[in-house]
Amino acid sequence: MTAPAPSVTPPPASPARALLPFVLPALVIGVGSSLLLIGVSEAADLLKNVLWQTLPDAIGVGRWSVAWMLAVLTATGVAVGLVVWKVYGHAGPDPATTGLVDAPLPPGVVPGLLLATALALAGGVSLGPENPITAANIALAYWLGRRLSPGSPATVWVALGAAGTVGALFGTPIAAVLILTESMVSAPRPVPAVPGGRAPTLWDQLFAPLIAAGAGGLTSSLLAAPAFGLPLPPFSHPRWPDLVAALVIATAGAAVALVAVYAFPYVHRFFHLLPHPVLALSLGGVVLGLLGALGGRLTLFKGLEEIGELASDVAAYSAGSLALMCVVKLAAVLVACGSGFRGGRIFPSVFAGVALGFTATALVPSVHPAVAVTCGVLGVLLAVTRQGWVSLFTAAILAPDPGLLPLLCVALLPAWLLVSGRPQMQLDGTGAPLR
Structure with missing residues (x-):
């Protein structure tokens, strides 16, 4: 006869007092992440209308003529190059070396990074806002977090900045949670949130980022209504x-x-x-x-x-x-x-x-x-x-x-x-x- 296998009980959730302090910062970071994304996008759209509608119509050049495409994109390259060359922080690191979620940048780099991003978006460059806006929001969230709670782990504020931005980009927190889950699986298991307690569960770790992502997604949905669905014929069941x-x-x-x-x-x-x-x-x-x-x-x-x-x-x-x-x-x-x-x-x-x-x-x-x-x-x-x-x-x-x-x-x-x-x-x- 074999003894029955002992029942495995999941680790208890972190006490509420370990999670509650992050609720308000998560809400602020999520809303702020969305507002920054919307602000940069709106500024880029205004400049885009000038470059691709107002100017060509005023001088009698076709909006999408080869000459105008070359002129605008070349001028965009010059403008972004000047920002990278002259503005403090050189608009952040080489974009070829950056991912969607990276270590926090110094806050002083953020203005140049956002300016270079807005110019590229308006000028017709084939890149999206996701990487630089996420980097900017992570830098600002980290700067804020280290002042509110100097002893808290840096990863907390990186996760909040990233989650708020991804939630704002897609208008839903699901994508942010999936990204963070992917990164958390390969990360070392966190130390106990409360002395003497067990390490937090995955849900504990996602609690504050989910709030930030939800706040960012809701703000974007209310103010900008991002839409990703395409007008495709409905699909009922696979064959x-x-x-x-x-x-x-x-x-x-x-x-x-x-x-x-x-x-x-x-x-x-x-x-x-x-x-x-x-x-x-x-x-x-x-x-x-x-x-x-x-x-x-x-x-x-x-x-x-x-x-x-x-x-x-x-x-x-x-x-x-x-x-x-x-x-x-x-x-x-x-x-x-x-x-x-x-x-x-x-x-x-x-x-x-x-x-x-x-x-x-x-x-x-x-x-x-x-x-x-x-x-x-x-x-x-x-x-x-x-x-x-x-x-x-x-x-x-x-x-x-x-x-x-x-x-x-x-x-x-x-x-x-x-x-x-x-x-x-x-x-x-x-x-x-x-x-």
């Missing part, structure tokens, strides 16, 4: 052909994006052979203008509004045009980040994945558009970000049909096996890709 299409398209998206990932260190090295940031960013602006002329105006900017416009009129484009958009967008991300423009790689990569998905439906009309688009985005994001939860979540919210989620989870498997262990689209201090 066997849908499974095959999902596996093929997600893997193809990962493979296409991996080509860009492998090219990234070479593009970065080329631009950094130039002896001055103004030269590198000016040349980057010229190349981005040429890429915009090749791919069309939809391949400019961060890509969030453009994916809606593309989905609304996808029948106007051939399979070749859609494939070209995908390739041009990925090339633009390489050039923008490699030459030193400040911005994130998630939003433009979503556009590339959407274009790839529509390419599949143009080539094989029997493929359901919702399956093609979401799986294209899933594959591209897996290769570019190497974050499974974020890739799955972002793909799922583009077409929020419950029947798609099982397909996406299965389609993720071969795509993840393809990208796992490969170089990342992020470099270390020596210019070598992370793995």
Whole structure:
């Protein structure tokens, strides 16, 4: 006879007195993160309207002519280069070496980083606001937290700043929780929150970040109403052909994006052979203008509004045009980040994945558009970000049909096996890709 296995009791939650002090700071940081994102985005949109509507109309030049694209993007490169060169802190570290959540920057770097980001967003550079806005909010949250509670761990304030920003970006706290869960799994187990107690549970660790993410998402929803859903035909339930299409398209998206990932260190090295940031960013602006002329105006900017416009009129484009958009967008991300423009790689990569998905439906009309688009985005994001939860979540919210989620989870498997262990689209201090 064997003795019954002892019952395993989960560790108790941290006492309320260990969690309550972070509630108010989490709310403040979440709301502040959203307001900073909205403020920078609105300022960039105002300048964007001047650059791409008011000025060309006033001088009688076509808004999307090749000459105007080249002029605006080159001028944007010069302007950002001057900020990187002259403004205190040089607009933060080299964007090729930064991820979505990094160590806090000095607060003095934040103004230059936000200025460079706003200029790039307005000028049509193919980067999103996610990385620099997250870095700015983490820096400010850390600065605030160390003054409110000097003895608290730095990771607490980093998590609050990151969660508030990601919640604000997506309008929901779920993405923030998924990102933090991914990072917490590989982190060392925290020390007890209360002397003599046990280490906090995962929910304890996510308690304050979830509040920050919820506050940031709610603020964005009330003030800016971010929308990620695309006008796609509804998808009721998967069929066997849908499974095959999902596996093929997600893997193809990962493979296409991996080509860009492998090219990234070479593009970065080329631009950094130039002896001055103004030269590198000016040349980057010229190349981005040429890429915009090749791919069309939809391949400019961060890509969030453009994916809606593309989905609304996808029948106007051939399979070749859609494939070209995908390739041009990925090339633009390489050039923008490699030459030193400040911005994130998630939003433009979503556009590339959407274009790839529509390419599949143009080539094989029997493929359901919702399956093609979401799986294209899933594959591209897996290769570019190497974050499974974020890739799955972002793909799922583009077409929020419950029947798609099982397909996406299965389609993720071969795509993840393809990208796992490969170089990342992020470099270390020596210019070598992370793995």
